[in-house]
Amino acid sequence: MVELSVNGRAHSVDVPERTPLLWALRDELGLLAAKYGCGLEQCGACSVLVDGVVQPSCRLPVSDVAGLEVTTLEALREQPDGRRVVEALVAANAGQCGYCLPGIAVTLTWLVRRSPVAWEEALRALDDHLCRCGSHPRILRVARQLLAAGSGDPPAEPA
Amino acid sequence: MTGPARPGGAVPALTEDGRLVAGEDEPRRRVLGSLVGHPEVDRWVDLAVEGRVRVRTGKVELGQGIRTALALLAAEELGVDPALVDVVPASTDAAPDEGFTAGSRSVEQSGVAVRQACAHARRLLVERAAARLGVPADRLTADDGVVRGPDGPSVSYWELAAEGPFHFRVTEPAPLRPAAEHRYVGRGMRRLDLAAKISGAPAYVADLRLPGMRFARVVRPRRRGARLTSAPPATAGGADVVCKGSFVAVVADSEARAASAAAELAATLDWTDPPPFPAGAADPGYMARHVVASYPVADGIARDEPPPPRPAPSAGGGAVLRARFTKPFLLHGSIGPSAAVALADDGRLTVWTHSQGIGFLRRALAPLVGLAVDRITVHHLDGAGCYGHNGADDAACDAALVAVAHPGRPVSLRWSRDDEHGHEPMGAAMAIELEAGLDARGRIATWCQEIRTYRHNSRPIPQPSGTRLLAGWSLDPAVERSRATPMLDFEAGGHRNGTPAYRLPTSWIVKHDVDDGTALRTSALRGLGAPANVFAIESFVEELAEAAGADPVQFRLDHLDDPRARAVIEAAVEMAGGLEAPGGLDAPGRGLGFAQYEGSMTYAAVVVELEVDPRTAVVHLRHAWMAADAGEVIDPDGLTNQLEGGLVQAASWALLEQVRLDEDGVASRDWESYPILRFGQVPEIETQLLDHPGTPPLGAGEASCGPTVAAIANAFYQHTGVRVRDLPLDPARVRVSLDALL
Numbered sequence: 001m002v003e004l005s006v007n008g009r010a011h012s013v014d015v016p017e018r019t020p021l022l023w024a025l026r027d028e029l030g031l032l033a034a035k036y037g038c039g040l041e042q043c044g045a046c047s048v049l050v051d052g053v054v055q056p057s058c059r060l061p062v063s064d065v066a067g068l069e070v071t072t073l074e075a076l077r078e079q080p081d082g083r084r085v086v087e088a089l090v091a092a093n094a095g096q097c098g099y100c101l102p103g104i105a106v107t108l109t110w111l112v113r114r115s116p117v118a119w120e121e122a123l124r125a126l127d128d129h130l131c132r133c134g135s136h137p138r139i140l141r142v143a144r145q146l147l148a149a150g151s152g153d154p155p156a157e158p159a
Numbered sequence: 160m161t162g163p164a165r166p167g168g169a170v171p172a173l174t175e176d177g178r179l180v181a182g183e184d185e186p187r188r189r190v191l192g193s194l195v196g197h198p199e200v201d202r203w204v205d206l207a208v209e210g211r212v213r214v215r216t217g218k219v220e221l222g223q224g225i226r227t228a229l230a231l232l233a234a235e236e237l238g239v240d241p242a243l244v245d246v247v248p249a250s251t252d253a254a255p256d257e258g259f260t261a262g263s264r265s266v267e268q269s270g271v272a273v274r275q276a277c278a279h280a281r282r283l284l285v286e287r288a289a290a291r292l293g294v295p296a297d298r299l300t301a302d303d304g305v306v307r308g309p310d311g312p313s314v315s316y317w318e319l320a321a322e323g324p325f326h327f328r329v330t331e332p333a334p335l336r337p338a339a340e341h342r343y344v345g346r347g348m349r350r351l352d353l354a355a356k357i358s359g360a361p362a363y364v365a366d367l368r369l370p371g372m373r374f375a376r377v378v379r380p381r382r383r384g385a386r387l388t389s390a391p392p393a394t395a396g397g398a399d400v401v402c403k404g405s406f407v408a409v410v411a412d413s414e415a416r417a418a419s420a421a422a423e424l425a426a427t428l429d430w431t432d433p434p435p436f437p438a439g440a441a442d443p444g445y446m447a448r449h450v451v452a453s454y455p456v457a458d459g460i461a462r463d464e465p466p467p468p469r470p471a472p473s474a475g476g477g478a479v480l481r482a483r484f485t486k487p488f489l490l491h492g493s494i495g496p497s498a499a500v501a502l503a504d505d506g507r508l509t510v511w512t513h514s515q516g517i518g519f520l521r522r523a524l525a526p527l528v529g530l531a532v533d534r535i536t537v538h539h540l541d542g543a544g545c546y547g548h549n550g551a552d553d554a555a556c557d558a559a560l561v562a563v564a565h566p567g568r569p570v571s572l573r574w575s576r577d578d579e580h581g582h583e584p585m586g587a588a589m590a591i592e593l594e595a596g597l598d599a600r601g602r603i604a605t606w607c608q609e610i611r612t613y614r615h616n617s618r619p620i621p622q623p624s625g626t627r628l629l630a631g632w633s634l635d636p637a638v639e640r641s642r643a644t645p646m647l648d649f650e651a652g653g654h655r656n657g658t659p660a661y662r663l664p665t666s667w668i669v670k671h672d673v674d675d676g677t678a679l680r681t682s683a684l685r686g687l688g689a690p691a692n693v694f695a696i697e698s699f700v701e702e703l704a705e706a707a708g709a710d711p712v713q714f715r716l717d718h719l720d721d722p723r724a725r726a727v728i729e730a731a732v733e734m735a736g737g738l739e740a741p742g743g744l745d746a747p748g749r750g751l752g753f754a755q756y757e758g759s760m761t762y763a764a765v766v767v768e769l770e771v772d773p774r775t776a777v778v779h780l781r782h783a784w785m786a787a788d789a790g791e792v793i794d795p796d797g798l799t800n801q802l803e804g805g806l807v808q809a810a811s812w813a814l815l816e817q818v819r820l821d822e823d824g825v826a827s828r829d830w831e832s833y834p835i836l837r838f839g840q841v842p843e844i845e846t847q848l849l850d851h852p853g854t855p856p857l858g859a860g861e862a863s864c865g866p867t868v869a870a871i872a873n874a875f876y877q878h879t880g881v882r883v884r885d886l887p888l889d890p891a892r893v894r895v896s897l898d899a900l901l
Binding site: 015016019020023024026027028030032033034035036037038039040042043045072073074077086089090091093094095096097098099100101102105123124126127129130131132133134135136137138139140 | 222223350352353356358360361365366374413414418419492493496541544573797800803804805806807811835836837839841
């Protein structure tokens with residue numbers, strides 16, 4: 001048994017300690033927003049917040065997050081900043097297949113919560129995510145809007 | 160000539176990539192789309208649910224937004240709010256069979272059909288209202304779900320629909336709403352499916368959860384084509400092992416358990432040592448040695464006959480240039496590995512898949528699972544974007560085999576990242592040799608083009624013998640591999656966009672079909688042969704322009720008659736403010752690329768501005784300006800999204816992507832060994848749509864790719880003075896190019 005705290009609730013999950021958090025979320029808790037993309041921490045599709053910090057969940061052993069608070073998009077989308085991020089992406093049709101976007105929404109929410117953040121830092125955080133459809137221009141536009149609104153100080157246009 | 164004319168005569172049919180084979184009824188298909196073949200209005204649209212419009216399509220959502228485009232068209236023609244339209248996911252039980260969703264043809268085929276079916280439905284509703292209200296039909300209006308008479312009497316669509324099905328077969332087009340009255344078409348809307356996907360609601364086949372579901376993974380040998388030397392254990396790592404010949408999978412009660420059991424079992428299996436995989440298969444010399452047939456290409460069609468004599472390049476009397484361009488093997492690289500759900504129960508099989516061709520998949524599965532086709536139902540559910548024929552169908556077959564071995568409980572099977580990179584069919588490597596001669600005025604006089612290409616289509620269409628589904632080759636007895644066949648149709652496969660749009664007094668184009676008979680597998684990737692051909696042609700045209708002492712834009716315009724082709728080039732160059740970047744000697748480079756996709760569809764011109772970091776040899780894209788003409792614009796936002804997505808993906812191909820092969824197979828097994836473009840590498844993009852209301856709407860998912868690759872190569876040349884003819888322009892190659900300048 002591993003004790004997890006996910007989205008504000010305590011759970012005991014009966015999985016081996018080395019089980020990646022992603023599978024505990026999907027298999028044991030039915031939380032499907034985090035996606036499997038690579039299992040190698042290379043694409044960001046599985047991103048969640050661990051104690052408020054964005055992290056890929058696909059290789060993170062559940063035993064490593066015992067005692068820490070895990071937050072998935074299911075919870076973030078019910079909170080004002082997470083909802084604002086999701087709505088901004090939806091309003092901009094900022095995707096094509098959409099598979100990478102739940103993970104990106106988690107990162108954008110994390111950035112909005114930390115704003116003001118330098119645009120270069122936001123870009124580095126987004127660089128942990130892969131998008132194959134080429135929706136980057138729209139996602140970047142939304143990110144700029146969100147971070148400008150969050151800080152009251154529009155970030156400089158990227159070079 | 161301004162692009163080849165479509166040939167006539169042949170029997171109409173869908174080609175393997177979902178295109179229409181041109182035939183005598185092509186004019187009807189242009190106005191009726193897939194209603195030709197599926198003419199019943201009721202098949203496409205019904206108002207059986209009060210307040211809702213249900214639209215059925217055989218085309219599937221691949222992230223291109225087809226469901227939204229169809230809802231827009233249905234809403235416009237019927238006169239209802241788009242929010243009332245439900246586009247039903249395709250299923251072999253209910254949807255019209257529209258072959259593959261591929262080749263940027265969904266709007267042309269399904270969109271036109273839905274539009275016409277809805278126009279007829281509206282007309283039929285008005286006829287019913289006329290009878291009911293006692294008012295002549297021509298005095299009634301139909302809008303907002305209500306048919307109204309001049310003096311106020313009205314009746315809702317759903318009251319009229321309650322009279323029963325239309326039972327009407329479309330043979331002639333109905334008048335469409337004039338563009339001036341459009342309320343939805345041309346304006347765009349929020350994608351119907353994206354809110355659920357972005358917010359993380361279950362939306363993909365791998366998110367499907369059914370009672371009693373089990374989870375499966377496949378266990379594969381290290382070397383492609385190896386077979387098991389001894390039977391695996393019945394269980395491993397807490398999972399059941401499924402073994403059929405050399406097809407091995409594990410099935411467990413959780414995805415975590417399936418993944419760990421697969422890894423555990425893989426470490427214990429013994430495999431044969433098959434012949435080495437052709438690690439040098441992308442080498443142009445290797446390709447030349449494995450040409451199995453050569454076809455002359457004329458009017459966009461490859462002909463199964465000996466090529467004519469090659470013209471002398473110097474006939475024009477001017478300079479003669481030669482060059483060879485290559486494109487490596489590429490991966491589709493879906494962000495979500497292929498997945499499927501299957502349930503075998505009571506002699507029936509149900510499959511949920513993100514395949515592009517559910518009807519073909521159903522027929523291809525039947526012999527492998529030992530069921531009659533009518534005992535199999537295939538439902539489409541969304542997957543991550545595929546960009547062509549990736550592992551989707553193979554994963555569906557894997558899931559079906561596991562489900563049949565463990566009947567009664569649904570099986571969710573997912574490929575690992577290693578499976579996806581290592582076993583999806585690759586985009587074909589190509590090598591294009593060009594030779595052209597100028598005339599005394601500096602115009603192109605002769606053009607010779609040899610296209611060496613692996614095959615671009617091994618989709619699992621049912622074959623007379625054998626199968627194209629991966630797992631079939633591992634069964635015992637193995638089902639023979641049915642190899643891809645060369646595509647000879649209009650603008651198909653490796654000769655897609657292999658015919659320049661430019662005026663060429665003498666042209667000689669030959670396609671060399673490459674097949675080495677090994678375990679190498681290639682299939683359709685966005686644009687098939689077009690990106691490589693456009694890269695080659697548009698690079699070479701600039702080389703010719705330079706030899707002629709001409710401006711590269713003017714040189715193109717001097718060889719183009721088609722006003723729509725000229726318009727996109729002029730628009731893109733004007734958006735960029737010319738092809739000279741400000742900044743003098745240290746200025747970034749700018750380059751242009753142009754093509755009309757398949758010589759008959761969307762026109763696109765792209766100007767790219769880039770810089771090379773001399774220290775890292777990394778190419779930085781700064782700006783891209785794109786002008787596109789896709790005929791009548793149905794959904795400007797969706798069209799822009801497709802065009803810009805194509806631009807970004809093609810930039811990734813051009814700058815970063817090539818599959819590394821070794822003696823075991825694909826050596827690029829993750830995103831570090833096969834990098835793709837990341838957020839920080841994406842240029843600022845401006846896109847202009849040149850709308851042509853009243854002309855047929857054209858698909859655009861593939862139109863921007865070739866022009867983008869060419870524009871990058873041309874910009875690199877302007878910036879560095881080095882003409883790169885082999886893709887990608889990754890730091891290793893750029894370093895070699897820069898060193899050559901010293």
